Amino acid sequence: MAAGEEAPARAAPPASKKAPRNRGEWRAAERLPVAQVAVDVPLAHLDRPFDYRVPEHLDAVAVPGVRLRVRFAGRLVDGFLLARVAGSDHGGKLAWVEKVVSPEPALTADVAAVCRAVADRYAGVMADVLRLAVPPRHAKVEAEPQRAAAGAVAAGAVAAEPAVTESAAAEVGRDGWARYPRGPALLDALAGGRAAHAVWQALPGETWQDRLAEAAAATVSAGRGVLLVVPDHRDVEALHTACAELLGKDAVVALAADLGPAERYRRWLAVRRGQVRVVVGTRSAVFAPVEKLGLVVVWDDGDDLHAEPRAPYPHVRDVLVLRAHTGGAALLVAGFARTAEGQLLVESGWAQAVEAERGVVRSVMPRVVALDETGGQLARDPDAMAARLPAVAFEAARTAITAGRPVLVQVPRAGYVPWLSCASCRETARCRACAGPLGVPGRATGSGNGREGTPALPHCRWCGRAEPAFRCAACGSRRLRAGVIGSGRTAEELGRAFPGVPVRASGGGAPVLTSVSARAEIVVATPGAEPRVGAGAGYGAALLMDGWALLGRPDLRVAEETLRRWLGAAALVVPHTEGGRVVVMADAALPVVQGLVRWDPAGHAAAELAARAEVGFPPAVRMAALDGVPDAVAEVLATLPDTVEVLGPVELDPVTDDPAAEKRERALLRVPRAQGRVLAAELHAAQATRSARKASEPVRVRLDPVEIG
Structure with a gap:
């Protein structure tokens, strides 16, 4: 069916015969009388299909894929018919x-x-995955005529007709992808229906949604479907609009978890019936039943929104890799940054890197400045390392505002002053009584610290004791500074520093802006909430604040995540040939800062992967995290073979203030990557043993956990 055409009328499903009143009179279907059913029972020892007899009166409607009701352990449960x-x-x-x-x-x-x-x-258990894959049934939507459903799948105001026909779609995007040496070959593979696997490194300032729409058009020209998964609703809107303008609004549908049950099921049903070839969505769309799937895409796979918070905790990237492998589809892992997992796909030879030559990268990237990168910056500005906004950042902002361009200020977190640190050595300021962190509770109310409206004394955030005479235990300094100043306080300070210049906030409690005008203003945004500049323009400068706060988190992926956030903001800045500048408030000697300065996410990912392989961390190895009460964790660990390396267990922070609450522990398991399937099977068997004997205390199992710290 060409894009824009109405779907043909769908034949009515066969009606089931009326069941005999007496169950003893039921007779089995003459042909294929046994149904293999996946029952909705989330117990590991029951994680397999079960056989049931198909009665004659349900023979016509009991086809593979339908929802069933069967009796299991004396009660009626839901299930799916897998096969007859x-x-x-x-x-x-x-x-x-x-x-x-x-x-x-x-x-x-x-x-x-x-x-x-x-x-x-x-x-995990297949019943848990099926809950993620298939949305709940909405009977009223299911009964709608197919023509009404087809006309209701479009989202957003888009062009009514496709910009190109399917026969010409394979030639679309040649100019945009030509900047990447392997880009045209990728489009040729998609247009030819071949299962290409690629990791695409988008250039700074790239209109990535147009490139992905062009890849989708090439796939559609081969008569195959496309699934594109992005982190959030802003990306869904941008990518959906780009695809709809190219292919027509009736050829693409947006799927997201926030649509509401009726609308989401209506759109999902249109995909299931083959009315729509291209699906754009967030994490919830990763299992969309696209007909003749030819291409799966994940944009910005390092975003933690791609990690499912429900059992069995799959990651979008890994699910799409499995879909590409099992279904023979092409895979495109795309983003401004590159994760260690993406680099592993390239180094293993399973995927090819699609990236521009260094000369092209340098021509389109903004100029990136770090603290004391030349050694003379401190001579001109002795307080640059201690100042939150050094002179070089003020200069970049003033230059951009004078040129009539907006300035982006990225702040790691929202709010105001969460904790205090020493102004000299940046050690966390701590209470002399209990060693808890000091903070500022706000303004005094006239009942303790002086007149109303005067600054309050630092207080301990643990014991609440005031600290009128702070002295740093490390260096002896008496000066305090804010540990991390949030977006709210940053916006106020910049408003005073640049009088007359509008200051807008995005994220961090304020509404997340989709786009801003190409005018002189300051935009303060938290990571991931940076708005694009309208009319195809860009920011004149980007100030990446409090780099030490991002890099100071105790997490395995901290460097990778920091670079991803920085690149996402810096990619919105105009090239250096147009005066674009990025100032990162972090030491230029740090490898992650050098990755930004050179705009080399692939090199940083390669070094990160090598470092993890050296110390034995994912993705170089397979790891699993076990969380539970000590006895339950010990019980699972006792069933594992000696080939599994156990790290820990260690006690977890309590989730409640109740002193009587039971302690919880976490153990990390590690095996070579080639033994990952064996580890998963062993853990599943251990969970099956515990569920079979009805163990009261659950153990949460997560393979390849996103956070390891």
């Missing part, structure tokens, strides 16, 4: 399929295979 077979290996008498909830096949064979693969990879 001629016989069963079960020696006893089979129970009947009680009811077909809907004749609409909701679960495709491809999605069912992916769900099984995801459950096996993450030592």
Whole structure:
């Protein structure tokens, strides 16, 4: 069906016969009388299909993929019909399929295979994955005529007709992708229906949504479907608009978890029925049942929004890799930054790097300045290392504002002053009584620290004791400074520093802006909430504040995550040939800062992967985290083979202030990457043993956890 055409009328599903009143009169279907059913029972020892007899009166509607009701352990439970077979290996008498909830096949064979693969990879249960993959049924939407559903799938105001026909779609985007030596070859592979695997490094200032729309158009020209997954709703809107302008609004649908049950099911059903070829969505769309899937794309795979917070905790990138592998689809991992996992795909030879030559990168990137990068900066500005906004940052902001361009200020967190530190050595200021961190509770109210409106004394955030005479235990200084000043206080300070210049906030409690005008103003944003500049323009400068705060977090991925946030903001700045400047408030000698200065995320990812391989951390190895009470964790650890290396367990911070609450521990498990499947199988078997004997204390199992700190 060409984009923009209405879907043909769908034949009505066969009606089921009326069931005999007496269950003893039920007869099994003559052909393929056994149904293999995935029951909705999230117990590890029951994680397998179960056989049921298909009664004759349900023979016509009991097709693979439909939702069923079956009796399991004496009660009616939901399930999906996976297949119809001629016989069963079960020696006893089979129970009947009680009811077909809907004749609409909701679960495709491809999605069912992916769900099984995801459950096996993450030592989970298929029933949990199916809940993530298939949205709840909405009977009223399901009963709508197909024509009405097809006309309701578009989201946002987009062009009514496609800009190009499908026959010409394969030639679209040649100019944009030509800046990447392997870009045209990638489009040729997609237009030819080949399963290309690529990791795309987007150039600074790249209109990435247009490039991905062009890749989708090339895939559609081969008669195949496309699934594009992005972190948040702003990216969904931008990418959906780009795809719809190129292919037509009826050829693309946006899927997101915040649509509401009816609208989300309406759009999902249009995808399942094959009315829409291109799907754009957030994490919840990763299992979308796209017909003839030819390309899967994940944008900015390092964003933690791609990590599912529900069991079995799959990551979008890994799910799409499995979909590409099991379904023979092409895969594109894209972003301004590159994760160690993306670098592993390249170094293993499974994927090819699509990146521009260094000369092209240097021509389009802004000039990036770090603290004391030349050695003469401190001579001109002795307080640059201690100042939150040194002279070089003020100069860059003033130059951009004078040129009539906006200035982006990225602040690591929202709010005001969460804690205090020594102004000389930046050690955390601590209470002399309990060693807790000091903070400023706000303004005095006239009842303790002086007149109303005067600054309050530093107080301990643990014991509440005032600290009128602070002295740093490390260097002896008596001066205090804010540890991290949030976006709210930063906006106020910049408003005083640049009088007459509008200051706008995005994120951090303020509404997240989608775009701003190309005029002289200051935009203060938290990471991930940076608005784009309208009319195809860019920021004149970007000030990346409090770099030490981002890099000071105790996390394995801290350098990778910091560079990703910096690159995402710096990519919105105009090239250095137009005066674009980025000032990062961090030491120029740090490897992550050098990765930004040279705009070399691939080199930084390669070094990061090598460093993790040296010390044995993901993705060079497979790891799992076990969380639970000490006895339960010890029970699981006792079942594992000696080949599994155990780190810990260590006690976790309590989740409640109740002193009687039971302590919880975490143990990390490590095996070579080649033994990852074995580790997942062992953990699944351990969970199955515990669920079979109805263990009261659960153990949370997460393979390849996002946070390791």
